[in-house]
Amino acid sequence: MGRYIIHRRRKIKPKKAGAVSSVTAAVDARERELAISLERKQLELERAREERQARASARRLERRSLVFDKGASGRRRTAVRAAGVSLISATVGLHILGISIQRSPGSAASDLWRADVTCDVEKDFTYYLNDPTMPAGIDAIHLMRAVAPRLAEELFVGSVSKGVDQNNIRAAFELAESIVNKSRNVPLLTDDEKLDFNLAVVKEFEDIVALRLLLLRSELGLIVEALMRKTIVSRSGCEAILAPIYERFDSLRGNEPKLQLFRPSRDVKPSGAHGQ
Secondary structure (H helix, E strand, C coil), rough: CCCCCCCCCCCCCCCCCHHHHHHHHHHHHHHHHHHHHHHHHHHHHHHHHHHHHHHHHHHHHHHHHCCCCCCCHHHHHHHHHHHHHHHHHHHCCEEEEEEEEEEECCCCCCCEEEEEEEEEEECCCCCCCCCCCCHHHHHHHHHHHHHEEEEEEEEHHHCCCCCHHHHHHHHHHHHHHHHHHCCCCCCCHHHHHHHHHHHHHHHHHHHHHHHHHHHHHHHHHHHHHHHHEEEEEEHHHHHHHHHHHHHHHHHCCCCCCCCCCCCCCCCCCCCCCCCC
């Protein structure tokens, strides 16, 4: 008679292959559903973010469009011109003490107003043409400030007031000639060549000014709107708008690139004499 042996361990029957595969398939399907759901939510969040950004951009463009007005009044045109010279002055390190505009008695609505931009400058900052003691960099600053009002009006209004920039244009060409005369690498030029050379210098600085104004269009719009609300922007008001520009200039102080003058496209051999 045989003995009955008690098994202390439970025998586990191996599961069928079909049952295992069905469980795995169910788990995989659930994971795919979760992944799809997460991806859908991520897309919805991304779409909502893009819509918010689009609305914010539309609001910014709407605010900026206040500057782009071809039928601008004389006051707005004056505000744009004053803002242009203020911004260019700030980009070269000149702090603005105040901006003011004033309507001339008896002027029409389309006439430009009087404008005054006061800068915190050193006592001898004024320029003297062909003064060998004054560096060419000072002439360059004055040249950029001379062309800034006209370029600002052209860029942000779409047209330029006639007959108001003769003095600035004349000063720009005189400053260009002063810069050229202070260059050690300019050969002896004929009168026609000198005129073309000065024109090229003015054009080069106009391109610099135009680029800076376009990059600072938000700040320009803030100055314009401030002058459209009241006729004076105080020093504190200027600081609030221009502080980031001052900070960028101060961070680059001492590392600014050396002033590069225009060079003729054709090869001109120095004759040993320099323009005086």
